[in-house]
């Protein structure tokens with residue numbers, strides 16, 4: 001115990017240094033690294049955000065491995081990347097199946113080789129009260145939104161550790177920072193994504209793998225199939241939604257600058273943490289009701 005006490009000045013010095021570093025980085029952002037020639041694997045690549053991530057990672061010179069359960073959507077994004085001159089490999093795979101994921105990586109090692117950047121992007125969002133969620137829906141949300149992230153990370157991380165470099169990008173959500181009605185399964189799975197990202201970051205840093213980076217992204221609502229699938233189109237305003245192009249550009253930028261946690265819009269994370277600490281629960285619930293009625297008055301199920 002006494003031995004530990006002598007380490008206190010070092011902990012305090014690191015704390016103070018970190019504050020200065022954060023302030024400095026607010027003025028002088030980290031430079032963007034080059035990912036030209038690196039291999040980026042994107043799950044759910046056929047979806048709204050995944051499609052744009054595929055185009056934008058490829059535009060940075062990365063070879064992209066695109067994975068999706070939907071062959072038609074996958075083919076569209078493959079054509080789009082190829083039209084822009086990108087190098088692309090594509091695989092149809094249901095990543096909620098462990099055996100399919102194992103098989104996927106056997107093929108990837110054979111066809112492509114190492115993966116430098118993993119983007120755990122695929123996700124689902126049923127919008128329902130907790131008592132109306134079916135067992136299948138709950139299990140699918142957890143399998144796709146968080147459990148398969150472990151399998152994918154376990155496949156790419158040993159190689160990254162050998163090379164002492166790599167990047168894991170986790171697409172969480174603002175629903176992983178603050179709870180919301182009708183989204184109990186989605187929010188809890190996204191809270192888990194934030195927890196996974198934070199724990200993984202700590203683990204890698206403490207193991208001295210300082211060049212294996214973790215980035216966790218928390219967007220607000222984005223105009224994609226995920227939203228239009230569950231909300232009554234006539235009742236929500238698309239102008240309050242973020243565009244997938246913008247969201248993907250922030251994701252790529254955060255990756256290239258090795259940022260850890262980024263909300264979209266950027267100010268939202270600090271605002272929400274502040275509100276959660278200093279605003280009473282009754283007021284937060286009123287805010288939830290206000291947002292629900294203002295932005296998303298009716299789900300298709302209602």
Ligand SMILES: NC(=O)c1ccc[n+]([C@@H]2O[C@H](COP(=O)([O-])OP(=O)(O)OC[C@H]3O[C@@H](n4cnc5c(N)ncnc54)[C@H](O)[C@@H]3O)[C@@H](O)[C@H]2O)c1
Nearest residue numbers: 044046047048049069094095122123173221222224225226
């Ligand atoms: N759209 C939003 O408002 C929003 C907000 C915050 C976070 N996010 C997160 O961003 C990510 C991407 O969402 P999106 O809006 O582009 O969704 P989307 O519905 O447009 O796309 C999801 C993609 O995942 C694929 N997919 C679904 N099940 C799969 C499976 N079992 N195996 C492989 N692929 C599968 C789908 O075919 C689809 O192409 C998700 O993790 C989502 O939770 C979305």
